[in-house]
Amino acid sequence: MSVNENYQQAKQMYEKWGINVEEVFAKLKTVPISIHCWQGDDVAGFEADQKELSGGIDVTGNYLGKATTPEELRNDLEKALSLIPGKHRVNLHAIYAETDGKVVERDELEPKHFENWVNWAKEHGLGLDFNPTLFSHPKADDGLTLAHPDKEIRDFWIKHCIASRKIAAYFGKELGTPTLTNVWIPDGYKDIPSDRLTPRKRLKDSLDKIFAEKIDEKYNIDAVESKLFGIGSEAYVVGSHEFYMGYALKNDKLCLLDTGHYHPTEVVSNKISAMLLYSEKLALHVSRPVRWDSDHVVILDDELKEIGLEIVRNDALDKVMIGLDFFDASINRVAAWTIGTRNMIKSLLYAMLVPNDYLKQLQEEGNFTDRLALMEEFKTYPFGAIWDYYCQEMGVPVRESWLEEVKSYEKDVLSKR
Numbered sequence: 567m568s569v570n571e572n573y574q575q576a577k578q579m580y581e582k583w584g585i586n587v588e589e590v591f592a593k594l595k596t597v598p599i600s601i602h603c604w605q606g607d608d609v610a611g612f613e614a615d616q617k618e619l620s621g622g623i624d625v626t627g628n629y630l631g632k633a634t635t636p637e638e639l640r641n642d643l644e645k646a647l648s649l650i651p652g653k654h655r656v657n658l659h660a661i662y663a664e665t666d667g668k669v670v671e672r673d674e675l676e677p678k679h680f681e682n683w684v685n686w687a688k689e690h691g692l693g694l695d696f697n698p699t700l701f702s703h704p705k706a707d708d709g710l711t712l713a714h715p716d717k718e719i720r721d722f723w724i725k726h727c728i729a730s731r732k733i734a735a736y737f738g739k740e741l742g743t744p745t746l747t748n749v750w751i752p753d754g755y756k757d758i759p760s761d762r763l764t765p766r767k768r769l770k771d772s773l774d775k776i777f778a779e780k781i782d783e784k785y786n787i788d789a790v791e792s793k794l795f796g797i798g799s800e801a802y803v804v805g806s807h808e809f810y811m812g813y814a815l816k817n818d819k820l821c822l823l824d825t826g827h828y829h830p831t832e833v834v835s836n837k838i839s840a841m842l843l844y845s846e847k848l849a850l851h852v853s854r855p856v857r858w859d860s861d862h863v864v865i866l867d868d869e870l871k872e873i874g875l876e877i878v879r880n881d882a883l884d885k886v887m888i889g890l891d892f893f894d895a896s897i898n899r900v901a902a903w904t905i906g907t908r909n910m911i912k913s914l915l916y917a918m919l920v921p922n923d924y925l926k927q928l929q930e931e932g933n934f935t936d937r938l939a940l941m942e943e944f945k946t947y948p949f950g951a952i953w954d955y956y957c958q959e960m961g962v963p964v965r966e967s968w969l970e971e972v973k974s975y976e977k978d979v980l981s982k983r
């Protein structure tokens with residue numbers, strides 16, 4: 567059967583449950599995913615004095631074709647975007663500044679260093695998000711930045727974050743959509759600390775200084791990203807979930823939850839509804855931890871579907887800012903973006919094709935038999951036929967046909983780098 571025939575049959579099954587598939591498509595099209603540029607070059611960036619990746623994160627693999635210039639990275643992103651349905655955003659880090667080969671210190675970065683990115687985003691109808699880069703730098707070598715005992719080092723990073731918010735506001739003004747500026751720092755200790763409080767007091771003070779200047783949320787929205795541990799900060803991370811949840815609540819910032827930053831049995835899907843009771847919005851880095859915060863490419867697993875369900879059933883599509891965060895250098899990097907982003911969109915579509923209101927009603931009635939039975943049966947409803955039709959209608963390759971395009975791009979472009 568053709569995509570259209572499969573779709574018509576599947577659509578009727580969902581319509582029996584009162585699900586209007588055309589309305590689902592109309593809604594899904596409006597949800598942007600923030601696609602992280604750093605999957606394309608293994609979190610290297612383009613600084614004139616480029617440093618080794620550090621900060622307790624790591625990229626493994628050496629697949630051919632890594633982007634080494636802004637043009638290559640933008641071309642690769644364009645290729646991936648052509649295979650992903652919808653209009654999305656690209657998430658940049660400060661190390662992706664373009665400085666004409668000159669060394670520009672991070673606390674000296676300006677909007678002009680991102681002009682090419684803004685012009686490119688305008689040309690492709692993209693939003694931009696941003697991150698100050700507080701790793702891969704000599705002033706982060708102690709494993710401390712905003713919480714460092716040395717005021718000079720703290721001041722350098724505070725200045726860098728202040729400069730980053732100005733760059734983000736420039737993006738927002740130029741593109742007409744607010745930039746999410748997310749602060750993640752690697753600060754922590756390898757072994758058991760004798761004082762957990764003092765570094766946290768310093769971090770709080772540094773953040774207060776960074777956010778002192780109010781920036782209109784039409785242009786810039788601030789987020790703070792927690793972590794559980796990193797390589798070299800196994801015993802203690804200054805910016806823990808509790809620290810940032812408290813800081814975000816008290817200072818009206820977004821708390822950013824990275825799905826790789828919690829204990830293996832902890833799931834971010836279970837946190838979303840609780841946090842949205844107290845915060846207008848929250849942000850996500852959707853990743854896939856395997857044994858540790860390994861930043862594997864996102865797959866359509868139970869947790870990803872549950873995240874989609876929590877966002878959809880709590881009517882939070884405009885409250886949860888969905889970003890991706892994985893960096894796998896063992897496979898074609900354009901394929902990595904395509905797989906991870908298509909899966910994130912699939913999880914939202916899956917959730918929108920579940921009779922969530924009826925299932926809530928069953929729970930309220932204490933009818934847990936029907937609730938479980940139907941939640942399980944919906945897992946094998948013809949969601950794939952709807953997804954295929956959505957891709958066809960959105961003008962992107964259906965099913966695995968996108969892979970052929972990536973392979974040709976690898977042969978014609980990536981393999982020649």
Ligand SMILES: C[C@H](O)[C@H](O)[C@@H](O)C(=O)CO
Nearest residue numbers: 604623697750824851891
């Ligand atoms: C490159 C990102 O800033 C980084 O992955 C951060 O978001 C993180 O999750 C660190 O573990």
Ligand SMILES: [Mn+2]
Nearest residue numbers: 791824851891
């Ligand atoms: Mn992250």
